[in-house]
Amino acid sequence: MSKLIKQYDELKRKNANKIYIFEVGIFYNIFNEDAKIVSNAIGLKLTDLGPNIIKCGFPIAKLDKYTTLLKNKNLQFEVITKASPQNQIVSNEQIVKKLLNIDLNNTTCKEAFDFIYNIQQNFKNIQQ
The missing domain is CATH 3.40.1170.10 (DNA repair protein MutS, domain I)
Incomplete structure (x- = not known):
């Protein structure tokens, strides 16, 4: 805390x-x-x-x-968000790189949800 x-x-x-x-x-x-x-x-x-x-x-x-x-x-x-510590926005290039590096055979549903959710929040932060 x-x-x-x-x-x-x-x-x-x-x-x-x-x-x-x-x-x-x-x-x-x-x-x-x-x-x-x-x-x-x-x-x-x-x-x-x-x-x-x-x-x-x-x-x-x-x-x-x-x-x-x-x-x-x-x-x-x-x-x-956790994806944007210190209010740092993740770039589209970083998102694509993370997507390409996901090991779908070893990704849990929670990890997949968290990843998508964090992308969504980053785009919402850009719009605000």
């Missing part, structure tokens, strides 16, 4: 007005002041994780629902 909070703090220093949503496992988490703002705006439950860490979140499968709610509240946000 400390790496995420450190990344959150760095991003907030660059743009304090933007809400940062982090992919964590099968959830998206929102931290500290951003969590308070989102909780007040759309009603997500706050969780106290200890000194100086508050979070709220939602399942990965509900990303479209919650980003629509945030857009409707005119809140500026950015989704930070």
